[in-house]
Amino acid sequence: MQQKYIGKAISRVDGPAKVTGTAKYAAEYNVPDLHYGYVVNSTIANGEIEKINLTKAAMVDGVVKIYTHENRPSTAWLSLNYADMDAPPGKPFVPMHNNKVVYNGQPIAMVVAKSFEVARYAASLITVEYKADKSDTDLVANLQNARDPKKGLASFLKPPPPKPKGNAAKAYEAAPLKAGGSFYHGVEHHNPMEPFATTVVYEDKDKLKIYDKTQGSVNTQMYVANVFGLKFKDVRVLSPFVGGAFGSGLRPQYQLFLSVMAALDMQCNVRLTLNRHQMFTFGHRPATLQNTFYGADADGKLQSIQHESVAETSTYEDYTEIVVNWANMIYPSPNVNLQYKLAPLNMASPMDMRAPGGATGMHPVEITIDELAHQAGMDPVEFRLLNYTDEDETTGKPYSSKELKECFKQAAEKFGWAKRNPQPRSMRRGHKLVGWGMATGIWEAMQVPTRAEAILTADGKLTVRSATADFGTGTYTVMAQIAADAMGMSLDNVTFELGDSDMPFAPISGGSFTAASCGTAVQAACLGLKKKLLKKAQSTNAEYKSVNLDDIAFVDGQLQPTNSAVKPIAYTDLAAASKNKQIASKNMGWPQMMKQRKYTRAAHSAIFAEVEVDEDFGVVKVTRLVSAIAAGKILNPKTARSQILGGMVWGISKALREESVMDHRIGRFMNTNLGEYHTPVNADIHQLDVIFVEEDDQIVNDLGIKGIGEIGLVGVPPAIANAIFHATGKRVRNLPIKLNDLM
């Protein structure tokens, strides 16, 4: 296949629609007779609702109906029906199921009115009486309740830690070099620009069209059909544009349930949007406490890796992440003990947030490695090269490809690492202590079965579609590139469509697996289309009867047989001769399991950071970050760079800014707005460099795609923390690092 577009820096095909405002989001679809919902959230974390007073709210002109647990229509009885594609083991939360309150901010009532403003005002008049029970929301204060996570379907993509190897505790005691400590980070919330919203169009009895903010239109469709007892074909879910999600759209949020419930009950169109505060009333990155104990021999070779973690979950689901498995994937050690436990708290179930588990777990790993390198008197890069491996020791399988050494080399060169003085507090600029640190990142390259359809029309246009998602990730663009190359067509004639449950099946889009999964599906559909084109050629043109698929080049919109005696045929001619003036093929893109299973497949990164720390105030400025990424084939260096830059900014955020602050007396988050939930502003971001170290990996998939959604973030926080240590001599293990930690 000629690669004319794959690997080229092509601007986002949906860019103009987004910047001109023609791209519509879930709350922007205006339909006649729309009713507006507004949710009331609980103000206690644990207990029962004794009384909800609706009198005042009901009297407001324009209020049509108010729902609470007392009057909501019944939905599916079985917990199983509420389990979406990303549901962890347990019983999914059902809004307004009964009078029990299981977390602070839980939706407990919804006003439906003729206008948004009326609904919002009426909601403010609702008063609630509770019988509050003691609530436990502080992870550190509830470690005694830590236990093994329950296993379920989610364990397939998130396997538990591997069994212990050797005797890690004994090896640690005996090791001449020891490092480690206790690491804690609190809750973080996703906060994409677009808050959650659903517009439900009531088309007919039991037939809905739903515009939803989601990372999986089929996931939403399945959930709605199962919960409300509708037929799949009668639930169409559309989400062509999503204003960021970062994992929060992997599960249906409560606005979906409530808006569909009201639409079906009231037999009308309903829109429900969540406000920014309410974006803090469902999933989040869980608070996690981790301890590491690493030991190395006198030469710096790792002898013992111990990494234990306790993460928060809710009282109703066991949300898990891969937190502790990473260390021994990257660093070989004869003695390893990895433990992962959950402590249930009176909080909403956590959920996947960009690089879930990876960003969490690699933080202690890379800081502990940095500490060991420092103790060994070795350069941190040298130390990592000494403990380098091309084999994943947790499975005993080799990596399908791993250009991490090259990442170290190229990033170090770009950064100027060779000039580093290893001594902490050895560099300064005026009042600022300057530090250089580095870290490694890793994220598994996954792939899941996905379907796509390719349709060629007589006007010479190709449309490829799949029910997958683009939440700013560039799916529209890279899939069009793959299809254009596969069919030998100009990109101008290729359109990729997504975000519609009527389209061929795609699972939720996350875990960095969409490019590989959907890209493979697009290739499969294009291959299917090529076969049909040949078949059509054979049926209309005798010359083609003996021509095989392998003997044809599909270029410039033509079938060009290698046998020059056979005349080329234009796709348009074949489409014109077909029924409906088009030829289409729908195919499944399967992971090449037989090849894949023999290898561990992962993307890697090396991050180098420079910080300035004010010696009096502890204010940290990340002046430079260089990330080198080895993630297989980079389909589009422009959109890929944007994605990595986003990850790096998030890394700065996670290291220094983001934190959902809770008042544990009431189990309530207190900084639930973007003024007080600090993400970086422009003034926080300085020089960022991205290097792609390409890998030619035919094991992951034909196209060599590993995925880049998460890898940009993993490793950035520890690189910054290590740079801060180098600047100040202070080892700060908790996140985010605040100025008072360094005063």
Add this chain to the structure above:
Amino acid sequence: MNNFTYIAADTPKQAANIISQNPDAAFIAGGTNLIDLMKENIAKPNQLIDLNKIPGLDEITELPDAGLRLGALARNADTAYHPLVQERYPLLADAILAGASAQLRNMATNGGNLLQRTRCYYFYDIATPCNKREPGSGCAAYDGYNRMNAILGSSEHCVAVFPSDMCVALAALNATVNVSGATGERQIPFNEFHRLPGDTPQLDNNLQHGEIITSIDLPPGGLNKNYSYLKLRDRTSYAFALVSIATAFELKDGLIVDARIALGGVAHKPWRVTEAEEFLKNKQPAKESFTQAATLILKGAVGLKHNAFKIELAKRAIVRNCLTALNPDK
């Protein structure tokens, strides 16, 4: 947000007359704080009296004594970038530009800046008790999450801080607030404008219901040679101060003849300690003196669970900012 009526006033007197007949009415100018408060169901006015159309209040004019009058309706951005403010009162310009965001400063007025309410997390969350929002309900911040709260001048009833940057400079510059009410006009010295919480934290300042800020006067001599505004916060922009400091000196023959040090982010009002400023007078500018002044300023400071570090931070910031003020161009 509740329903409300709207009326535009043509003169301060008319505005004062309307509001004096309606205890539940509120003035609106830039609206950058009030609209938020209404959306959060903290402010529930049944009538908004728009001041934006009152002629003349948006002007910045020279006073006969070479001071400057800042109209209450002049926008924060227009004030900060006004040539006379930049030339004579660069400390004020720097303070304004350290606050909020460009968009907010374009909208926010000078009068409104003085009247903005605290950003205490509990004041903003109507599900929690707050004596400022609901007198007598209690102070949830005192034993709650209080990183952003006061270390000076607070009471058991309220540990909120006043969030303005602009007002820290106005305090340092000895500004005067000109006020108009139904019964006439009066002047309030800046340091008497805002209040400490005591047992009436619901009152942020000494403005009476019905009174309108018409302008703010800056005295001549803007201390425009040796000055510095320093703001320390949890991110580089668009965050309220943990500690902010406006410092200005007048130096003569190598001695400090006038010293002004005002702190923001630490108390219910911009914090000035005369004793510390007097201590610096007639002394050579030196780090040791600044350190002693810092100790005097922070005398009586009390840290809460999450903000005790602000005491030491403020001391260090005072010293640094005094040194910076000696060489403001550096």
